[in-house]
Amino acid sequence: METIIFTNRFGEVVSFGGPPFYLQKINGLGDVSVNLQTQKIPYQDGSVFIDALLEEREIDIEFLIVNALDEGGYGTVSERRERIAKVLNPKLGPGTLRYENEHLVREIFVVADSVPVYPDDARTKTMQKGVVKFVAPDPYWRSLKVEEEPAFKPLFQFPFSGPFQMGEQRDRRIINNDGDAPAPIYVEFYGPAVNPKIENVTTGEFIRIKQTLLEGERLILDTTPGVKSVEFVNSLGVRRNVYTWIDLNSRFFNLQIGENDIAYTADNEVQGAIVNISYHKRYNAV
Structure with missing residues (x-):
């Protein structure tokens, strides 16, 4: 059983x-x-291999619109x-295409x-065949979001409120x-x-922010190609x-x-610091 769900940038969904929308055929799950x-x-x-670059992915689906007998003509x-x-209007720009079967769920921007x-030759009073082709500029299918445990792992709870907390420091993880x-x-x-800093010790790469964050403030980093960003969020939730x-x-x-x-x-004591890391694993095919 396969299901394709498309969500546009306004959150409108077609499944x-x-x-009433039956999936008949899908191409492009793996061939890029x-x-x-x-x-x-x-x-x-011969020659010397330098790199292998994936082209854009094309995904074609065929579907049927079917009315039940009591749903009109x-x-x-x-x-x-x-x-x-x-919902699929190309003028709205990329949306999220989700593929589901009994074994996995994957997403891709298309x-x-x-x-x-x-x-016209596949139309009746209660049925209509349709065809649509999607293009994925980034050809990789993505897993659902993976959230790593925060750098501070709580161990104890107390029946009172306040800034006091105890736990296990987790400022390094695999x-x-x-x-x-x-x-x-x-x-x-x-x-x-x-001056908080996150480093991939395995590769020696790092991202360091030359700024002091106060209690209640946070920084958000996104390393996704094409949308790389650094945002500051103050204690009132205002971003810049x-x-x-x-x-x-x-x-x-x-x-x-x-x-x-x-x-x-960081340049100060990181005991009790909270650093959340999330990501999507990327796959060639589903």
Whole structure:
């Protein structure tokens, strides 16, 4: 049993997999072209491999709009056809396409290549066949969000409120990326902290913010290509872009495939600090 769920940027949803929208066929779950980057010198047999770059992914689906006997005639089919075209409107930009079966759930950002096609020869008063092609600029399927445990792990609870807390310090952790590609990370630093820094000890890459965070303040880092960002959130929840706070030697790193030794440090005592890390594993196919 397969289900395809598309959500546009306004949160409007269409699900293909059960009444009234039945999924008939899907292509593009795995097949993506690869652009091999090679280098050749004079008088060399063959070439030297440099890299392999995945092209955009194309996903085609065929579906049926089917009315039950008590749901009206062609007017209902027409309304549902119009709804699909509205939700999948390419002018809205990329949306989230979710693929589900009995074994896994994967997501990918896509935009419709055209308004859905509704062939005239596949139309009745209670049924309509449709076809739509999506294009995924980033070809990787993503797992659902993986949230690593915070740097401070509470161990005790007391029947009173206040700033007092006890627990186990966790300012270093091993993250295993068992996906098919490096994974961007989403990091939240919570104050108080002076010049907070997160480092992938495995690769030597780090991100350091040259700023002091007070109690109730936080920083949000996103290393996703195309949307890399650093935001400051004050105690009232107001956000602003603070990209200029980054140490110039920083690098917006990804989790490499395999084990990643991630460490959090700051220029002040990090005991009790909270650093949340989340990410999506990325896959070539489902």
